Amino acid sequence: MTPAQDITGGVNTLARTVSNSLNLSTSPNLSFHSPPSTFRQPPPGSTNALSTASQLAKQLKPFDTKDIKVLLLENVNEAGIDILRGQGYQVEAIKSSLSEDQLIEKIRDVQVIGIRSKTKLTERVLKEAKNLIVIGCFCIGTNQVDLQTAAQQGIAVFNSPFSNSRSVAELVISEIIALARQLTDRSMELHNGTWNKVSKGCWEIRGKTLGIVGYGHIGSQLSVLAESMGMNVIYYDVLTMMSLGTARNVASLDDLLAEADFVSLHVPATSETKNLIGAKELAKMKDGSYLINNARGTVIDIPALIEASRSGKLAGAAIDVFPHEPAGNGDYFSNDLNSWTKDLVGLKNIILTPHIGGSTEEAQSAIGVEVSTALVRYVNEGATLGAVNMPEVNLRSVTVDKEDDVRVIYIHKNVPGVLRQVNGILLHHNIDKQMSDSRGEVAYLMADISDVKEGEIRDLFQSLQELSCKFTPKLGVTRLLICNSVYPNESSLLDAGIECSVARLPIEADARGGHI
Ligand SMILES: NC(=O)c1ccc[n+]([C@@H]2O[C@H](COP(=O)([O-])OP(=O)(O)OC[C@H]3O[C@@H](n4cnc5c(N)ncnc54)[C@H](O)[C@@H]3O)[C@@H](O)[C@H]2O)c1
Ligand SMILES: O=C(O)[C@H](O)COP(=O)(O)O
Numbered sequence: 001m002t003p004a005q006d007i008t009g010g011v012n013t014l015a016r017t018v019s020n021s022l023n024l025s026t027s028p029n030l031s032f033h034s035p036p037s038t039f040r041q042p043p044p045g046s047t048n049a050l051s052t053a054s055q056l057a058k059q060l061k062p063f064d065t066k067d068i069k070v071l072l073l074e075n076v077n078e079a080g081i082d083i084l085r086g087q088g089y090q091v092e093a094i095k096s097s098l099s100e101d102q103l104i105e106k107i108r109d110v111q112v113i114g115i116r117s118k119t120k121l122t123e124r125v126l127k128e129a130k131n132l133i134v135i136g137c138f139c140i141g142t143n144q145v146d147l148q149t150a151a152q153q154g155i156a157v158f159n160s161p162f163s164n165s166r167s168v169a170e171l172v173i174s175e176i177i178a179l180a181r182q183l184t185d186r187s188m189e190l191h192n193g194t195w196n197k198v199s200k201g202c203w204e205i206r207g208k209t210l211g212i213v214g215y216g217h218i219g220s221q222l223s224v225l226a227e228s229m230g231m232n233v234i235y236y237d238v239l240t241m242m243s244l245g246t247a248r249n250v251a252s253l254d255d256l257l258a259e260a261d262f263v264s265l266h267v268p269a270t271s272e273t274k275n276l277i278g279a280k281e282l283a284k285m286k287d288g289s290y291l292i293n294n295a296r297g298t299v300i301d302i303p304a305l306i307e308a309s310r311s312g313k314l315a316g317a318a319i320d321v322f323p324h325e326p327a328g329n330g331d332y333f334s335n336d337l338n339s340w341t342k343d344l345v346g347l348k349n350i351i352l353t354p355h356i357g358g359s360t361e362e363a364q365s366a367i368g369v370e371v372s373t374a375l376v377r378y379v380n381e382g383a384t385l386g387a388v389n390m391p392e393v394n395l396r397s398v399t400v401d402k403e404d405d406v407r408v409i410y411i412h413k414n415v416p417g418v419l420r421q422v423n424g425i426l427l428h429h430n431i432d433k434q435m436s437d438s439r440g441e442v443a444y445l446m447a448d449i450s451d452v453k454e455g456e457i458r459d460l461f462q463s464l465q466e467l468s469c470k471f472t473p474k475l476g477v478t479r480l481l482i483c484n485s486v487y488p489n490e491s492s493l494l495d496a497g498i499e500c501s502v503a504r505l506p507i508e509a510d511a512r513g514g515h516i
Pocket of ligand 2: 116117118138139140141142164355356357358359
């Protein structure tokens with residue numbers, strides 16, 4: 001497992017398991033995958049729980065937000081686009097994903113990028129993303145992003161951990177019935193003019209056993225639906241999970257494969273789940289059983305599946321995800337993409353779908369709203385609640401009674417002595433509130449300081465940047481967020497000798513050179 005994959009595959013799931021099963025109030029880091037964590041967040045710019053009527057939240061703006069450039073790829077839902085445009089950001093929305101070279105050209109210019117499961121934000125791409133401050137994955141999976149490199153560059157990554165889970169679970173239910181009844185073969189035959197009324201090899205699903213591999217958001221949702229239709233449910237997960245209904249945990253993948261009539265995969269893409277189901281595992285499945293993959297294309301060894309289908313070991317399979325997927329609609333699904341495509345499409349009772357597990361109106365608009373809201377909150381307020389690669393840090397809002405507050409955000413390497421030095425720089429201002437947390441190598445500091453004169457902003461910024469440069473390799477990214485009413489426009493900052501608007505300072509004025 002790469003460290004980047006480890007971040008989501010391991011820690012996130014553990015976090016959710018701990019907080020769900022024990023129902024404990026955990027630290028922010030231990031709750032970012034649970035529903036309450038995400039939905040507890042107030043919308044950007046609103047008052048938060050601690051604000052009273054007389055302490056209304058003051059809107060923080062990093063700069064003239066018209067200057068924020070957002071690139072959205074892969075047909076992000078309009079609901080999400082509207083939120084970003086509503087902030088005055090410049091949004092370019094493209095329906096497909098881009099090749100690595102095209103992506104590098106585009107990403108250099110933007111502060112925010114929104115992607116779905118296809119766009120690969122590799123180390124090479126991220127190294128070119130000199131202006132980027134945040135990535136929104138408008139989906140569940142974050143395996144397409146090099147999370148560790150992003151964190152090291154001070155780029156936060158957000159996703160939508162469960163908004164399409166129900167859609168995937170419902171698709172699996174439909175696939176279980178369709179496979180059991182050979183529905184797609186009968187339909188295709190009739191489309192081609194052949195009447196073929198058969199009952200041999202067609203089954204009810206009542207009383208059959210569904211084996212769920214990965215009992216997380218989707219697996220557990222599927223468990224409830226399948227049981228309500230009369231199936232027996234068993235599951236296997238690397239973590240100890242709470243069984244829903246009468247679902248039964250089995251001790252090993254082998255136990256599950258030996259007992260299940262239908263096997264459905266719901267694990268993340270990690271190095272441990274690569275080819276989780278190969279020839280050896282297929283051989284352990286029951287004769288005439290079914291295999292369903294709506295997780296990631298890397299989880300099944302497809303040539304082995306082709307062989308198991310040809311031999312009759314498998315009575316059918318449904319595949320929604322592939323190791324290599326076309327960049328956009330209309331693109332060809334052929335051997336050029338995956339060398340075995342021709343063999344796969346020629347098999348009987350195999351349902352192939354173009355990665356549509358989460359593609360419903362409900363899921364996509366919910367994801368659009370959730371991820372865009374997180375992006376706005378991060379850009380405007382610096383809050384990292386829900387981030388998958390950074391510590392979760394937030395502060396009470398700056399309230400209207402605060403005349404000249406500045407919010408300082410300093411993302412730095414988690415080494416001794418940095419906080420002391422940052423606070424030394426902030427020494428001449430009252431620190432109204434401050435929070436710092438770390439996750440692995442990266443630490444995130446947020447501080448609201450008061451009585452900051454306009455002319456002092458530059459000094460603060462430069463001192464923080466100089467602090468970053470003291471370390472080898474350089475280790476800090478600074479952002480300053482400023483109350484609109486006090487520092488209303490860019491020109492006054494220019495007068496103060498700051499070459500660009502404040503939020504762009506960390507990006508353009510050598511600040512991104514001060515990476516961790
Ligand atoms: N087809 C689609 O459109 C679509 C839509 C949403 C999600 N997905 C994929 O589905 C995956 C699962 O989504 P989720 O929301 O349920 O994730 P989740 O994190 O809630 O659950 C994943 C579960 O898998 C378990 N797991 C990890 N490694 C395992 C292993 N080796 N063996 C057994 N269990 C293991 C984890 O402990 C966790 O409980 C996502 O990572 C994503 O890749 C696909
Ligand atoms: O990770 C996910 O949420 C799913 O794989 C769906 O991805 P998509 O948004 O690219 O369809």
